[in-house]
Amino acid sequence: MGGGMTDTPASPPLRLFNSLTRRLETFEPVHPGEARVYSCGPTVYNYPHIGNMRAYVFADTLGRTLSFKGYKLTHVINITDVGHLTDDADAGEDKLEKAAAEKAQSIWDIARHYTEAYWADVKALNIRGPMKAGKPEAAHWSIATDYVPQMIEFAKAIADKHCYELDSGLYFDTSTVADYGRLARHATDEGESRIDPVDGKRHPADFAIWRKTPPGETRQMEWDSPWGKGAPGWHLECSVMSEALLGFPFDIHTGGIDHREIHHPNEIAQNQARSCSTDSGARIWMHNNFLVERSGKMSKSAGEFLRLQLLIDKGYHPLAYRLMCLQAHYRSELEFSWEGLGAALTRLKRLVMAVQRTKEAATLSEWKPFKKYLRSPGMVDDYIDSINETDEWFDFTGILGEFDDAISNDLNTASAFPTSEKLALTKLVEEAVTDPFIQLDNRLRLIATMDQIFGLRLLELDRIDLRIRPKTATITESEIEAILTRRKEARAAKDFATSDKLRDELIAAGVEVMDGDPLGWDWRLEA
Ligand SMILES: Nc1ncnc2c1ncn2[C@@H]1O[C@H](COP(=O)(O)OP(=O)(O)OP(=O)(O)O)[C@@H](O)[C@H]1O
Numbered sequence: 001m002g003g004g005m006t007d008t009p010a011s012p013p014l015r016l017f018n019s020l021t022r023r024l025e026t027f028e029p030v031h032p033g034e035a036r037v038y039s040c041g042p043t044v045y046n047y048p049h050i051g052n053m054r055a056y057v058f059a060d061t062l063g064r065t066l067s068f069k070g071y072k073l074t075h076v077i078n079i080t081d082v083g084h085l086t087d088d089a090d091a092g093e094d095k096l097e098k099a100a101a102e103k104a105q106s107i108w109d110i111a112r113h114y115t116e117a118y119w120a121d122v123k124a125l126n127i128r129g130p131m132k133a134g135k136p137e138a139a140h141w142s143i144a145t146d147y148v149p150q151m152i153e154f155a156k157a158i159a160d161k162h163c164y165e166l167d168s169g170l171y172f173d174t175s176t177v178a179d180y181g182r183l184a185r186h187a188t189d190e191g192e193s194r195i196d197p198v199d200g201k202r203h204p205a206d207f208a209i210w211r212k213t214p215p216g217e218t219r220q221m222e223w224d225s226p227w228g229k230g231a232p233g234w235h236l237e238c239s240v241m242s243e244a245l246l247g248f249p250f251d252i253h254t255g256g257i258d259h260r261e262i263h264h265p266n267e268i269a270q271n272q273a274r275s276c277s278t279d280s281g282a283r284i285w286m287h288n289n290f291l292v293e294r295s296g297k298m299s300k301s302a303g304e305f306l307r308l309q310l311l312i313d314k315g316y317h318p319l320a321y322r323l324m325c326l327q328a329h330y331r332s333e334l335e336f337s338w339e340g341l342g343a344a345l346t347r348l349k350r351l352v353m354a355v356q357r358t359k360e361a362a363t364l365s366e367w368k369p370f371k372k373y374l375r376s377p378g379m380v381d382d383y384i385d386s387i388n389e390t391d392e393w394f395d396f397t398g399i400l401g402e403f404d405d406a407i408s409n410d411l412n413t414a415s416a417f418p419t420s421e422k423l424a425l426t427k428l429v430e431e432a433v434t435d436p437f438i439q440l441d442n443r444l445r446l447i448a449t450m451d452q453i454f455g456l457r458l459l460e461l462d463r464i465d466l467r468i469r470p471k472t473a474t475i476t477e478s479e480i481e482a483i484l485t486r487r488k489e490a491r492a493a494k495d496f497a498t499s500d501k502l503r504d505e506l507i508a509a510g511v512e513v514m515d516g517d518p519l520g521w522d523w524r525l526e527a
């Protein structure tokens with residue numbers, strides 16, 4: 001550690017809010033130098049809505065932060081293609097079987113279709129996806145139906161001590177484990193009125209770990225088991241896949257805040273049974289709050305919902321939605337509005353434009369992040385050494401230190417944002433264009449470093465990428481460009497009548513010209 005630099009500030013430890021203790025805790029990995037994370041994946045019976053995608057932007061921000069802090073990340077995200085009922089508890093039908101019946105399609109085709117739709121959103125939002133020991137290429141998405149034999153083994157192992165059989169399935173007796181429901185913080189028999197009773201259940205909170213196919217019926221997805229033909233329960237999937245892929249216990253388990261009430265307490269109960277201990281299975285349980293609309297939580301069951309593709313069709317770049325998520329803390333509710341999304345898009349444009357100007361003036365052709373800083377999770381000494389090596393006098397420690405503080409404080413991208421935007425725009429980029437003492441290349445390296453967490457592609461995006469033509473526009477890109485060129489000429493010649501006429505022509509075609517906009521014009525966005 002950089003000899004003699006005793007006054008160097010230490011990189012802050014990563015502190016995360018643990019839903020189990022409802023407190024901020026310092027992250028201490030189970031395996032030194034590693035971070036193993038499990039995120040509950042989508043149930044692929046319908047398109048994901050942008051609220052669902054907030055859960056994965058959050059999981060991705062966590063993963064990126066762990067990588068930034070120097071941990072070798074293994075991140076598992078599953079695909080739930082079986083077992084999730086229309087109620088989070090045990091009433092209702094299998095969501096996938098129901099969708100298949102309604103559409104008269106094969107359940108496997110339905111699962112495939114919606115899995116691909118989810119992957120498209122993941123890609124558009126620059127979510128990194130699964131990771132194995134720091135390598136995305138070594139990882140794969142974990143599909144629940146690939147793990148059914150392991151689920152049966154898990155159930156067999158806990159059946160005698162913790163389960164009982166009814167006509168409808170094998171049920172977990174929640175009274176057999178200590179402190180059931182401690183994550184949700186409700187007493188076992190209270191607050192359960194929304195759980196429809198299943199005949200014969202010993203306690204309202206007991207849940208199916210194996211659901212038998214009713215006599216005389218056939219399910220499209222069913223497997224043989226010691227309890228007859230049937231399908232696994234949803235909660236079982238996550239316990240099995242997390243143990244199989246991450247070991248027991250692992251570091252962090254994530255999901256939306258609704259999972260804190262039923263799904264995760266049930267996973268914990270299974271994990272306790274399996275390990276014959278009080279260990280919940282993960283050291284830290286983290287939950288993102290909801291994306292809401294004025295009318296309430298965005299949800300599929302409520303009928304109408306917003307898909308990422310709709311935002312794109314209206315002319316919003318998907319990363320504007322990512323930025324909108326980053327501007328709020330993951331534990332706060334975020335209210336969606338078109339105005340808010342529009343403001344995020346304008347902010348993204350300004351950032352991209354400022355970076356672009358700096359790129360044009362810089363000398364390097366590639367802007368790698370400050371690798372040395374990234375490689376020294378404990379201290380920033382190495383990083384200061386690297387600056388000394390390059391004779392750079394500018395105090396990066398302050399900027400990166402501030403950024404590191406924010407992100408290490410329970411992923412506070414919300415506070416990182418105003419800070420980094422202020423720095424990036426006024427100090428780092430705009431001043432950089434005029435200040436002869438500040439090296440442009442280092443501004444770009446700094447942005448590259450921070451963007452490892454933001455994932456906004458700030459160095460790759462071009463102003464052209466941010467112009468998305470709304471589906472409703474009745475004019476082509478080149479026609480717009482031609483009119484805009486003529487309008488610019490008219491304005492230069494102070495011929496404002498022609499300029500206004502051309503602007504009206506564009507408006508009639510669905511394109512709004514915004515003279516104050518950094519891009520010179522913008523598409524009209526429908527409210
Ligand atoms: N409005 C929301 N905002 C943020 N996260 C959400 C929201 N709705 C669901 N989630 C989270 O999205 C992830 C994927 O959920 P899943 O695919 O199971 O959807 P779902 O629960 O069927 O959706 P819905 O609640 O809309 O019916 C979960 O972690 C869930 O907690």
Ligand SMILES: [Zn+2]
Binds near residue numbers: 039040041238263
């Ligand atoms: Zn899960």
